[in-house]
Amino acid sequence: GQSLEQPSEVTAVEGAIVQINCTYQTSGFYGLSWYQQHDGGAPTFLSYNALDGLEETGRFSSFLSRSDSYGYLLLQELQMKDSASYFCAVRDVSGSARQLTFGSGTQLTVLP
C-alpha cells in the first residue's frame, strides 16, 4: 500500500513564499502529483514530478527527490486567492496501477 504525510496547516502572509512538504511510502512509484482545492470546490491539478528536480509553473514550483521519498510544493508571491487545501498524490502501482492515493491535505491560509 501507500501512505503520504503532509502538514495539516500552514499559514503565511501575502507576498511571502511557502513550502508544503510531502513524504510518501509506496510499494512502487511513478511520480508525485499536487492538487489544489478551494473550500468545497473541485480539486484542480497543479503539477506532476516523475524525475528528481524542480518543475516550475509560474508562481508554483514542485520538487521531487525519489531517493528521499520526498517532495514539496513551493508557492511564491502568495496571494489571498492561494488560500486553499493542497494535496499531494501518488499512483498505486502495486495493484491496478490506475489509482491515485491522496494525502490528507494541507490547509494554506494566506493572511493580508
Place this chain on the structure above:
Amino acid sequence: DSGVTQTPKHLITATGQRVTLRCSPRSGDLSVYWYQQSLDQGLQFLIQYYNGEERAKGNILERFSAQQFPDLHSELNLSSLELGDSALYFCASSLRTGTDTQYFGPGTRLTVL
C-alpha cells in the same frame, strides 16, 4: 471549468434510502473515477471505469456500485444509506487510464439525515 459535469449538485435524503449520482466526463475522456471526501478528509478513491469497463476498485462499500455507459457517462449508486455516507462525491476524468492528471467535476454534496 474542467469540462466534467456532475448532477445533482446537492442531495438530501434519509437513512436507508438509495440515490444515484451522475457524471459526464470531459469530451474525449475515456476514464472516469469516483472519489468520496468526508468533512475535513482527503479524497478517498472509490472506483474507476475505462471505456465502459471497471478498471480499479478502492475502498468502495458493497452498498455502493457504479457503471459507465456506452456514451461514457457514469453513475454511482449508493444504497441503504447511513449517516456516515454524508460527504462530497467527486467524479474525475482523464483521456487515458493510469494517468496522474485527472480533471474533477464540481462534486455532489450528499447529506443523509
